[in-house]
Amino acid sequence: MSSSDSDGAPLSVKLAGSAAARRKAASRRAAASSSSSSLTADSSGSEEDNVPLAKRSRLTSLPKKKGGSSSSSSSESDQPLSAKVPASKRAAAARPAGGAARAAAQGRPAGARAANGNAKAAPAAKKPRVKKEPSDAAPASAAKAIADRKPLVKAESTATAASNGSEVSDEEYKWWLDHKDDGGPKWQTLEHCGVLFPPEYEPHGKPLGYKGAWITMPPEVEEVATFFAGVLGTDHAENKVFQANFFDDFTELLGKHMPGCPIKEFKHCDFSRIRAHLDEQTAKRKAMTKAEKEAAKKERQALEERYEFCILDGRREKVGNFRIEPPGLFRGRGAHPKTGRLKRRVLPEQVTINIGEGVRVPDPPPGHRWGEVQHDNTVTWLAMWKENINGNTKYVFLAAGSSLKGQSDMRKFDKARNLVHNIDAIRAQYTKDLKSEVMAERQRATALYLIDRFALRAGNEKGDDEADTVGCCSLRCEHIKLEPPNVVHFDFLGKDSIRYERTTEVDKQVWKNLRLFRRGPPKTSSDMLFDRLTTSSLNKHLQTLMPGLTAKVFRTFNASFVFQQQLRNTPSAGTEAEKILAYNRANREVAVLCNHQRAVSKGFQGQMTRIEDRLLMVRYQRKLLKDHLLEIAPELKKKHPELAEPEPLLTDKWIKEHLLATCELDREKARKKFERDNEKLKEAGEPPLPDDKLAEQIAAIDAREASIQDGSYVAEPGVAKNATTDKILEKIDKLGQRIANIEVDKIEKDENKTTALSTSKINYIDPRISIAWCKKYDVPLEKIFNKTLREKFTWALGVDSAWTF
DNA sequence: CAGAGAACTTAGGAAATTCAGT
DNA sequence: ACTGAATTTCCTAAGTTCTCTG
Numbered sequence: 001m002s003s004s005d006s007d008g009a010p011l012s013v014k015l016a017g018s019a020a021a022r023r024k025a026a027s028r029r030a031a032a033s034s035s036s037s038s039l040t041a042d043s044s045g046s047e048e049d050n051v052p053l054a055k056r057s058r059l060t061s062l063p064k065k066k067g068g069s070s071s072s073s074s075s076e077s078d079q080p081l082s083a084k085v086p087a088s089k090r091a092a093a094a095r096p097a098g099g100a101a102r103a104a105a106q107g108r109p110a111g112a113r114a115a116n117g118n119a120k121a122a123p124a125a126k127k128p129r130v131k132k133e134p135s136d137a138a139p140a141s142a143a144k145a146i147a148d149r150k151p152l153v154k155a156e157s158t159a160t161a162a163s164n165g166s167e168v169s170d171e172e173y174k175w176w177l178d179h180k181d182d183g184g185p186k187w188q189t190l191e192h193c194g195v196l197f198p199p200e201y202e203p204h205g206k207p208l209g210y211k212g213a214w215i216t217m218p219p220e221v222e223e224v225a226t227f228f229a230g231v232l233g234t235d236h237a238e239n240k241v242f243q244a245n246f247f248d249d250f251t252e253l254l255g256k257h258m259p260g261c262p263i264k265e266f267k268h269c270d271f272s273r274i275r276a277h278l279d280e281q282t283a284k285r286k287a288m289t290k291a292e293k294e295a296a297k298k299e300r301q302a303l304e305e306r307y308e309f310c311i312l313d314g315r316r317e318k319v320g321n322f323r324i325e326p327p328g329l330f331r332g333r334g335a336h337p338k339t340g341r342l343k344r345r346v347l348p349e350q351v352t353i354n355i356g357e358g359v360r361v362p363d364p365p366p367g368h369r370w371g372e373v374q375h376d377n378t379v380t381w382l383a384m385w386k387e388n389i390n391g392n393t394k395y396v397f398l399a400a401g402s403s404l405k406g407q408s409d410m411r412k413f414d415k416a417r418n419l420v421h422n423i424d425a426i427r428a429q430y431t432k433d434l435k436s437e438v439m440a441e442r443q444r445a446t447a448l449y450l451i452d453r454f455a456l457r458a459g460n461e462k463g464d465d466e467a468d469t470v471g472c473c474s475l476r477c478e479h480i481k482l483e484p485p486n487v488v489h490f491d492f493l494g495k496d497s498i499r500y501e502r503t504t505e506v507d508k509q510v511w512k513n514l515r516l517f518r519r520g521p522p523k524t525s526s527d528m529l530f531d532r533l534t535t536s537s538l539n540k541h542l543q544t545l546m547p548g549l550t551a552k553v554f555r556t557f558n559a560s561f562v563f564q565q566q567l568r569n570t571p572s573a574g575t576e577a578e579k580i581l582a583y584n585r586a587n588r589e590v591a592v593l594c595n596h597q598r599a600v601s602k603g604f605q606g607q608m609t610r611i612e613d614r615l616l617m618v619r620y621q622r623k624l625l626k627d628h629l630l631e632i633a634p635e636l637k638k639k640h641p642e643l644a645e646p647e648p649l650l651t652d653k654w655i656k657e658h659l660l661a662t663c664e665l666d667r668e669k670a671r672k673k674f675e676r677d678n679e680k681l682k683e684a685g686e687p688p689l690p691d692d693k694l695a696e697q698i699a700a701i702d703a704r705e706a707s708i709q710d711g712s713y714v715a716e717p718g719v720a721k722n723a724t725t726d727k728i729l730e731k732i733d734k735l736g737q738r739i740a741n742i743e744v745d746k747i748e749k750d751e752n753k754t755t756a757l758s759t760s761k762i763n764y765i766d767p768r769i770s771i772a773w774c775k776k777y778d779v780p781l782e783k784i785f786n787k788t789l790r791e792k793f794t795w796a797l798g799v800d801s802a803w804t805f
Numbered sequence: 806c807a808g809a810g811a812a813c814t815t816a817g818g819a820a821a822t823t824c825a826g827t
Numbered sequence: 828a829c830t831g832a833a834t835t836t837c838c839t840a841a842g843t844t845c846t847c848t849g
Contacts, residue, residue, distance in 0.1 A: 016845095048831075048843095101835090251846065321837085321838075321839085323838090325838080325839070330840090331839085331840080332840075332841095333840065333841075336840090387839095392840090394839085457842070457843080458842090458843060459842095459843095460842075460843070466841085467841085469841085470844090471842085473844090494842095495841060495842055496840075496842085497841095535843075535844080536844085536845085539843090539844070539845090550843075550844065550845095551843080551844095552842090552843060552844080601832095603831085603832085607831090607832075646833095758834095758835095786834075786835065787835085788834085788835070
């Protein structure tokens, strides 16, 4: 691309574009506090001005979706609620499925949230309704009456539910057999019991140490100090940002509840007494008897029971996270600027309840009111509140196995599957666009290539008050290194601050483009790589290529597609274990593609060593057998030359150490057994065994140890004296099998060390692929999907073995 | 037309529970 | 039966996408 492809775009358009780019680049630089001058910023826009207006406008100003919402919303503020709200919703419901319908349906009338109108929506059947009431609308007596019934928990109590207008069906509703159009309301009727609040704080009275003094605190303060004591021993406690943020909020509390208190510096705080108390509590809990634990569990369940289900369109559905998040210290991931801040207790007054109209509103805790009660059936949440750290909204949704979640899950996979038919054309298109004269198009095509080939996320812009992580569109120059002729090295922090590091070959043109974007106008490493691209412009473009297509669909598509391909490596004639191994390998392939990582567990190295020891132990056994066999039948060496081969990795040093370690273990075992036996005898009222008996055994082991030390020890080969050579050969063969199995274990464990398979299994791989695979290879589904997964994917169970993604 | 907000999906780690080997 | 490992469940943070708003 050259600078000559300038066009006749009106100045205003050009300026608008480059101003935005400047801002973006400038903010980046500021954030990274790089030393760049304004020169960089000013020149960054210049190359840009070659964007033809026609193309630009096509990208940036797609025809607006016309729905009932936009026109009605302007006039609704002075209309009665009943008239305005259902109007737009109705319009949405009547519209055929598709983007426009969805847009309209989701357009929540602005007035609905703020207005407090009492007007009832016309209760016409099948019509979506939205109504808001003051939180104390439900009369307490009625509330009580309905609270006592248990329709939300047990199917047999349908009578009470029915009295409220809804029949609870206990029958499994196979929604996937219905051809339900999407885009309309999410439900017709909805009953639920609200949310469960965490228990009140129970003060323990343990003091905080400060410069040698022990200071007892009022409960409000103590609670927060205890939060910090709770993270001692984790990385958070050592994290300076975490400490500072915690202490800021803690100090504020001190000022409020303990004016004049001497606590001024974090470094002088001593949480040890509080920590000791927490450890004590943990120990106590651990020491409970089985019966006590069971009783506690029962009590907990009794408390939670009512919240676990709701009734949606007359059917019992599981609720997901019905618990209000307890207060604590915010545990932001990666280098989050707000990590450690106090996450405050949520009060009922801050909670909005969303529930069907005309059904009983759950009681708020005694002495409280709900913040708001609304009846919006265009959304799926049952309750909502705002969290104080980032101001994010937290929702109570249905569980993953519910019909609502299932439907959107199925839609997601169907959409990804639809991409199969379009992918060739889309790839051809962006490959062509890699050479576009228009910078924005070229960047878009290049980004799309990365998203498609390397499963990158879209990459929205992030604020300064969040961890600095990126996705494709927000990549900065510093995140890639280019190596001629076509190698790219990626190194950046993605979602959850998980590092994406990868060196790979790319299309030659892509490589050239990346070089161009990087150095085009003078850029510094903290400048955006794709300075003409945003996630929304990218997604807008994708919509034109396939309805409903967005950047994230590529991840789903590629994950499922690669998985299906990898499954072709399943050995049809193999054992079940081998088939499952192939399945897990395919799964792992996908997890690697999506960069699903996990921390190496702390016991990993030890576990690995143990597996290696187990392996060597079997090898040692095999060696003994082989030696023994060759000794009694040396002629076999000709026919079985492998008998003379040394066992790999098995050294004399290891053998000696292992044998000595065994002595130690055996002594310990003997002692334990001796004690146990005596314990039994005692209970039976019989005299204990003489101590000599133990001493005798120990002496034998000591002797063995000595012989190992001086090299005179001769190990038993582990077969009967009169065993035939065939028997021994068979045994050697069996040991070989065991060795192979352990080796596979070891490889799998090592490969799984940093790779998490679950995320791709739960979110990216179309379950129908797995189910079809099970049927084709005759593997029971339980071997690959646990109960949760089977429940989540019930909609997919019916596919046959020939189903393909 | 960027930025905020709403709603929903995706994510890894901790805690709880189950499993497997001795 | 006891342990330590593996798996499952819970938790909630961190993304994406789309709409609304000033």
